[in-house]
Amino acid sequence: MATATNALDLENIELELLLEAIYRGYGYDFRQYARASLKRRIIDFARDEQIESLSVLQDKVLHNAAVMDRLLLAITVNVSSMFRDPAFFLAFRAKVIPYLRTYPFIRIWHAGCSTGEEVYSMAILLEEEGLADRTRIYATDMNQGVLQKAREGIFRLSAMQDYTKNYLDAGGMKSFSEYYTAAYDHAILRPALRRNVVFAQHNLVTDSTFNEFHVIVCRNVMIYFNRALQSRVHELLHQSLVLFGMLGLGNKENMRFTPHEQDYDAVDREQKIYRRVK
Amino acid sequence: MKRGFRGDEDGNPSKVAGESSRPPVQRPFLEAASKAAASRIEPSSRTADREVSHVATRASDDADSQLAAATRDVQPFDIVVVGSSQGGLEALQGLLAALPRTFALPIAVAQHRGAGLDDRLLEDALQRHSNLPVRDAEDKDEIEPGHVYLAPADYHLLVEPAGFSLSTGPPVSYARPSIDVLFESAADTYFERVIAAVLTGANRDGAIGAAKVEARGGFVVVLDPADAENPVMPEAAIAACRSPRVIPLSGIAPFLISLVKHAEARAGKRIPAHDKPPGDD
Numbered sequence: 003m004a005t006a007t008n009a010l011d012l013e014n015i016e017l018e019l020l021l022e023a024i025y026r027g028y029g030y031d032f033r034q035y036a037r038a039s040l041k042r043r044i045i046d047f048a049r050d051e052q053i054e055s056l057s058v059l060q061d062k063v064l065h066n067a068a069v070m071d072r073l074l075l076a077i078t079v080n081v082s083s084m085f086r087d088p089a090f091f092l093a094f095r096a097k098v099i100p101y102l103r104t105y106p107f108i109r110i111w112h113a114g115c116s117t118g119e120e121v122y123s124m125a126i127l128l129e130e131e132g133l134a135d136r137t138r139i140y141a142t143d144m145n146q147g148v149l150q151k152a153r154e155g156i157f158r159l160s161a162m163q164d165y166t167k168n169y170l171d172a173g174g175m176k177s178f179s180e181y182y183t184a185a186y187d188h189a190i191l192r193p194a195l196r197r198n199v200v201f202a203q204h205n206l207v208t209d210s211t212f213n214e215f216h217v218i219v220c221r222n223v224m225i226y227f228n229r230a231l232q233s234r235v236h237e238l239l240h241q242s243l244v245l246f247g248m249l250g251l252g253n254k255e256n257m258r259f260t261p262h263e264q265d266y267d268a269v270d271r272e273q274k275i276y277r278r279v280k
Numbered sequence: 281m282k283r284g285f286r287g288d289e290d291g292n293p294s295k296v297a298g299e300s301s302r303p304p305v306q307r308p309f310l311e312a313a314s315k316a317a318a319s320r321i322e323p324s325s326r327t328a329d330r331e332v333s334h335v336a337t338r339a340s341d342d343a344d345s346q347l348a349a350a351t352r353d354v355q356p357f358d359i360v361v362v363g364s365s366q367g368g369l370e371a372l373q374g375l376l377a378a379l380p381r382t383f384a385l386p387i388a389v390a391q392h393r394g395a396g397l398d399d400r401l402l403e404d405a406l407q408r409h410s411n412l413p414v415r416d417a418e419d420k421d422e423i424e425p426g427h428v429y430l431a432p433a434d435y436h437l438l439v440e441p442a443g444f445s446l447s448t449g450p451p452v453s454y455a456r457p458s459i460d461v462l463f464e465s466a467a468d469t470y471f472e473r474v475i476a477a478v479l480t481g482a483n484r485d486g487a488i489g490a491a492k493v494e495a496r497g498g499f500v501v502v503l504d505p506a507d508a509e510n511p512v513m514p515e516a517a518i519a520a521c522r523s524p525r526v527i528p529l530s531g532i533a534p535f536l537i538s539l540v541k542h543a544e545a546r547a548g549k550r551i552p553a554h555d556k557p558p559g560d561d
Contacts, residue, residue, distance in 0.1 A: 010468070010496075036445040038438045038465040043449065079449045086434075087395075225419045225435075225446045232420070254418045254432045254446055 016056035017041055023060045028070055031207045034231035047076035080148050082119040087253050088171030093273040095173050098248050099131050108137040111215040113206055114223030115141040118152025125195045130175045134198060142204035153201050155191035162189050206235050211242040218243055222252035236260040249276045356543045358473040360385050361466045363459030365392040365481025367509025371529060376410035378533030387428045390462040392455050395434040417444045431457030438465035453485035463489025472497025479503045481513030487520035500524040
C-alpha cells in the first residue's frame with residue numbers, strides 16, 4: 003500500500019505545487035523566494051481565509067482570481083513607513099546628493115516601492131535639496147493593487163507622528179506637516195510631490211531592465227528572495243545602473259556572495275549605499 | 281529542505297497551539313525514521329536511550345537524571361534559539377557570560393527592542409559580557425557555530441536551510457522581531473535539532489514557537505519564572521509546552537553546555553545541517 007509522508011513533508015510538497023500553480027496560472031514567480039518566511043505568510047493567509055490545506059488553497063487560487071489577488075497581497079510584504087531607517091536618508095543627503103548635483107538630469111528607480119512611503123520620502127528629500135525638478139523617480143512594484151495606493155499618496159493620520167519623528171531624524175529641514183493635509187483620519191500628501199514620479203508595474207523576478215539610472219533604491223525587497231534569485235536581481239540592477247551610479251539596499255542586506263560584489267565600492271558601509279565602479 | 285533524519289512528532293499535536301489549525305495526518309513514517317536513524321547512530325547507544333522518557337522536571341531534580349531524560353536518543357543539536365523581552369538584557373548578559381569560547385552551536389536571539397538611530401547598543405551591551413562574537417544578523421548570513429546572532433531591530437529573524445533571512449512583515453504577538461517567528465522557523469528547518477530557551481518578558485511571545493520546537497522533537501528550556509524580571513513570558517511558555525526544562529538563570533548556561541556535550545557524545549559524529557545537497561533552499 004502506498005503511504006503518505008509525514009505532515010511537514012506533505013506541507014512542503016503542497017507548497018511547491020501551489021507555487022508552481024501560481025506561476026503557471028498567473029505568471030507570478032515565488033519559487034525562489036526565501037522559503038521559511040514565504041511559507042509562514044502563506045500558511046497565515048490560509049488560516050485567515052479558513053482554508054484547511056495548501057492543496058485546497060491551490061484549487062481556490064487556480065479557479066478564483068480574487069483569491070489570487072488577496073494571496074498576492076498577503077505574500078508580498080507591504081509594510082513600510084516614511085523615512086524608515088532615518089539614518090539611511092541622512093547618509094543619502096550627505097553622500098549621494100552632492101554627487102547627484104553634478105548631473106543635469108537624474109533618474110532614480112525605486113524597485114519594489116510597495117505603497118510608496120519611501121518614494122514620497124525621497125521626493126521630499128529632493129524637494130528640500132532643490133533637485134526635484136531635474137529628477138524623475140520611477141517607482142515600480144509587481145503588484146497593481148499597492149501601486150494604486152502609492153499613486154494616491156494617502157496614509158493613516160495616526161502614522162504621521164512616527165513619520166514626523168523619522169523625518170526630523172532624517173535631516174528634514176521644515177515642518178513635516180507642510181507636506182500633507184489632514185482629512186478625518188487620513189493624511190493626504192501634497193500632490194505636487196509626485197509631479198516627477200512615474201508609477202509602473204514591474205516584476206524584478208520576471209521582467210528585465212527598462213532604463214539606465216543614476217540611483218537605484220531597492221531596500222528590504224531582496225530579503226524575501228533566496229540567494230540564487232538575489233544574484234539574478236543583482237544582475238538586473240547592475241545592468242540598470244550607470245557607471246558610478248548609486249545603489250541603496252536595506253541596512254541589514256549586503257553585497258556579499260552576489261555576482262557583482264567586486265563591481266561596487268561602499269559609499270556608506272552602515273547604511274548599505276554602494277557605488278558602481280565597474 | 282529535506283533532511284536525512286526527522287523525528288516523530290511524538291505526541292498529540294492538538295495540544296500544541298501552533299499546530300492546531302493543521303488537519304491530522306497519518307504518520308506511517310516511523311519506520312522510515314528509525315531506518316534513517318539507524319544509519320546515523322551507533323546501534324549500541326541507540327537501544328538503551330530509546331527507553332528513556334521525556335518528562336517534565338524541575339530544577340530541584342537530580343542533574344544527571346535530568347540530563348539523561350533530556351537527551352533521549354537525541355542527535356546532536358544544530359542551533360540554540362533564545363527569546364526574551366523585558367529584563368532580557370541582563371538575562372542575556374548572564375547567559376552569554378557563562379558560555380565558554382568553545383561553545384559549539386550557533387545562538388540566535390530574538391530580544392524585543394525598539395528601532396532607533398543607533399542600533400548598535402544591544403550588540404555592544406551583550407558583546408561586553410560574551411566570550412562568543414555577538415552581532416546583528418544580516419540577510420542570508422550563514423549560520424556559524426559559536427556565533428551569537430541578534431534579530432535586528434524592526435525585522436523578524438528567520439532560520440532557513442541556507443542561512444538566516446529577514447522580514448519586515450507585520451509584528452507577530454505585537455513584536456518585531458518576534459520570538460515565535462524565530463522559533464517556528466528554526467523548528468521547521470532543524471526539526472529535533474533545536475534547543476529553544478525562553479527567558480523573561482511581559483508578554484506571551486515565544487510560547488507558540490516553543491511548543492512548535494517541542495512538537496518537532498526539539499528541546500525547550502525556560503527561565504524559572506521566580507528568577508525572571510518579568511515572569512509572564514516564561515510562564516506562558518511553560519503552559520504551552522509538555523515538558524519544558526525550568527531552570528534558574530545561573531543554571532541555564534551549564535545546562536546547555538552539558539546537554540550539547542551529552543548529545544554529541546551519544547550520537548557520535550555530527551552532521552551540520554548546512555552540509556546538504558545543492559539547490560536545497
